[in-house]
Amino acid sequence: MTENPTSGRARLRDQRRPDLDSMYTINSDGSRNMIQVADVKGRWNTRRNLMFALLIVVYLIIPWINVGGRPAVLVDIPGRAAHFFGMSFTNQDFHLFFFVLIGIGLGLFLVTSIFGRVWCGFTCPQTVFMEGVFRPIERLIEGRRLDRIRRNEKGGADKVWRKALKHLAYLFLSWNLAIAFMCYFIPTREMLHAIPFFTGNTSALLWSLFWTAVLYFDYSWFREQTCLIICPYGRLQATLVDYDTVIIGYDEKRGEPRSKGVDSGGDCIDCRRCVDVCPTGIDIRNGLQLECIGCTNCIDACDTIMDKISKPQGLIRFDSSRGFETGVSKLLRARFWIYAAVMAALLGLFVVRAGDRKPFSVTVTRTRGLPFVVENGVIRNHYSMLLQNKTDESRVYFVKARQDALAGHAGIEFLIPQERIELAPFGDAPVTLFAMMPLSNYVAPEDFNFTFSDSAGGIADDVQVRFRGL
Ligand code: SF4
Ligand code: SF4
CATH class of the missing domain: 2.60.40.10 (Immunoglobulins)
Incomplete structure (x- = not known):
């Protein structure tokens, strides 16, 4: 009996799979392969959502806090000054930024060398707003992954009005986020008087339009490409992690050989749930990849499958490469102490130089x-x-x-x-x-x-x- 080429099984078999030789989100002709990320629930997802909610509140609320009669954080470009929780700096103090920037960089190196890309998965504004705001809105308006895929293939009025509504919501949100971002550069009270038309402040109006366009483009279309192509931190991963860094990985020893049946072979049943939930479109079973932003979706997805087939959770989990191979992990090592020592020295220098400043x-x-x-x-x-x-x-x-x-x-x-x-x-x-x-x-x-x-x-x-x- 010949197989119907449009049957679900045939389509699944012919479906392109993520590999290590190409970017799954780019088609062979160079066009974009827009991935539809599946919903996931689990303990890590709950923790991340709590973190997102907290950070969104913090990001939005900081410009409204006043310390010593000035905004807690304000970069006053026309006044050539910056205010940070009661401390004021002018362009003459610019050299102090050297310590701040190097300190932030080293802090990221330190955290990355120990815990991999937790910054990307839990705290980066790109992830926080994408996963905490824009993706849930998409889900609310266009439905779950399979509904979105089916509707996109089918077309029609149902698809059009949902897409239109989603993009209107995205534009509105992008505009609000642009204004919230600009509140770090223009005092909030001035912003409140200026919006919505920025009468008399053409540069603020142009900046708000510019940032609205950037955010809308990023969150509505570019999405994971920001992490995969633009973010320099992502490109540095290969040099920042080592054999002992805690990463999100697949326990190959336990999972292989993959088996369709639940009672034979390894624990991985090749259900591809971990791939469907991945926001960068990779298959974690191919090993550690630069595209992995440490979002934990695949951990929760696989844990759910393990629960269903009555196998222990943790086939995909946080562990070091050494841990996956030997079962033993070693967190504090020379790299950690070197980064920590340099950071402490820079912090000391910063405190001395900042304390030395003349008025x-x-x-x-x-x-x-x-x-x-x-x-x-x-x-x-x-x-x-x-x-x-x-x-x-x-x-x-x-x-x-x-x-x-x-x-x-x-x-x-x-x-x-x-x-x-x-x-x-x-x-x-x-x-x-x-x-x-x-x-x-x-x-x-x-x-x-x-x-x-x-x-x-x-x-x-x-x-x-x-x-x-x-
Ligand atoms: S979710 Fe787990 S069981 Fe399913 S394919 Fe991924 S690793 Fe295998
Ligand atoms: S591989 Fe897992 S942790 Fe990495 S980005 Fe994909 S879903 Fe997130």
Whole structure:
């Protein structure tokens, strides 16, 4: 008897399977293979949903919290300042970001070396909003996986209105998320007055449209491709994990040989449930792959199957490669201690440098024209500086030549056109200073200092410059 080519069994047999040689989400002709992820329930899914709910609340609520009269987290680009839980930083503190960025990077390395991609599966905003918001909406409007597949194949009005409704909901959500994201750059109260049309603030309007488009494109179509193609962290996995890293893996010893019957062969019955629930379209039974974002869907899916066939859970589970092979795991190893030591050193440096910050800064800038001139037997040096108030209050500053400036030279004079300078919060102002010396007293270039002092804080800072002549 010949098999009907459109029968369910024939279609399943002919269905393309994920492999290690190609990306399952891209067809051989380069077109996109949109995967329909199956629903999954289980203990890890419950934990992840709780984590998603918590993080969504945290992401959305932070801009609304005020600390010391300012938003808890705000990057004020026009004001060239950033506020972080009561601490304020200006562009002059930008070097501190070096410690922050390297610290975050090393933190990710440390966690990844121990627990694999838990960041991707549990806390990355891409996953949190995709799995915690957009995917559930798709499920609500278009139904479960099989319903979606059937409707997509069949077409018709039922498909069209559901798709239209879903995309409208996605657009609305993307716009709201874009606004929520921009609240990290524009204070929430200003945003509330500006939305929905951003009257008078064209750049905010354009940014909101830009981010809405980016988020809509990402969550409605691009989806897992962000993790597979764009995310640099994902590309680094091969170098971050080792034999002892806890990963999500398939217990080959226990599962193979795969068997269709439940009483013979290994425990894997090749039901492909673990593949159907995978949001990146891979088959975890092929081994650890860069595409695995550690979402735990396959663990829950396989545990459910094991329950059904009365086999112990954990055919797919969290374990290290060593654990899968030998049953023994070793979490704390040299790699962990090295990352932890470097992180601790960076944290220490950050604390020292942040604690050392002065409430104002003075930068010597390039002077236009010649740095000195000789007129009527007198050398005149000209200095340009930029004084910046790094606090969120108005401050008054005084500038003078330090007492020992060019001491030992007769006839020295300093010309300070503006000795008292008042600056707005985070404001700055150029400062021009002159030093004069009779040509007959000049011997060689010599360094000296101007002193800037903050009248409120009583803090003084010496700025070294060089007197030149001939
Ligand atoms: S869900 Fe479990 S039993 Fe089913 S194919 Fe995957 S590993 Fe095998
Ligand atoms: S292989 Fe498992 S853990 Fe990895 S992405 Fe797929 S479903 Fe998630």
